[in-house]
Amino acid sequence: MSDPTPPSAPAPSEGVLRTLRGRLHDEVGKVVVGQEEALDSLLVALAVGGHVLLEGVPGTAKTLLASTFSRALGLEFRRAQFTPDLLPSDLTGNLTLRDRELVFRPGPVFTNVLLADEINRTPPKTQAALLEAMQEGQVSIDGTAHPLPQPFLVIATQNPLEYEGTYPLPEAQLDRFLVKVLVGYPDEAQERAILGLGRRGLTPTATAEVQRVVDGTDVMAARAEVDSTAVTDEVAAYVTSLIRQTRSLPSVAVGASPRAAVHLLVAAKASARLWGRHFVIPDDVIRVAPVVLRHRLVLRPEAELDRLTADAAVANAVAAVAVPR
Ligand SMILES: Nc1ncnc2c1ncn2[C@@H]1O[C@H](COP(=O)(O)OP(=O)(O)O)[C@@H](O)[C@H]1O
């Protein structure tokens, strides 16, 4: 999704997702310099009901991007800091006594966009509570199911630097994230542009100017558009081969799951729409393969020692499978 030039010219009528992309980039771009790939991934996830994992060192605008994105969507946004002492009920909510009656007090997970900040600083029990809510679209307390609002998008962040006291998410849970985006440092021109932004104190002046440019109807229309994106048998077979290839790479201990295949194809459909096409081409699959697959491959210990990355493994899988033309 980082490819700056569309692989083919946009269709004459722009399409919902492509139009939303333009509006979001303009609006979020008032406050956030660069990070376009992350923004595209957020839009793709929103359009298919998936969730996003952002990985990057502190200070690279992960929080700023998530909050500005929700502002531009006019969606309710909440942030939960995943500290070591965060309890599952701090997230999901709990039963409290009010007028001698037990009532459910919803936790921060009851929102449209939840920023789960530094998700790997919280012990597994609380991580599992979040992942369960993501999976089920609801929270069950004492046998009563409380449905989460729609749309519901989790943007989780994690710091790639290994440090003491972190709890890496198990692969089974990572698989629930549609995409994992690596949020890197800005280039030099971007770094200067960040300093050039007008500020009141530490806050960019434009923060207050960010307008709502997308509404609930747009989101529903985007979802319908992705669903109606055409996939030929050849492209579906290509996705299957690619997924199966990840399971036979010498560097990989555990390859991508059937769920990963579903996520890959749906993300490719959304990506096709981002570029103004109503059908998926192999390039769409190749473009989204790194963000969709990198967190789902378990490398062999010797591959890790050789400093082989999951991205390199994904690239190897892509290189090994013939592209239908
Ligand atoms: N790409 C960027 N565009 C605009 N401001 C940025 C960018 N990267 C960093 N900043 C500045 O640094 C601050 C820290 O960003 P923040 O979102 O808190 O980072 P993170 O959540 O990744 O730790 C932002 O509020 C902003 O002032």
Ligand SMILES: [Mg+2]
């Ligand atoms: Mg942050």
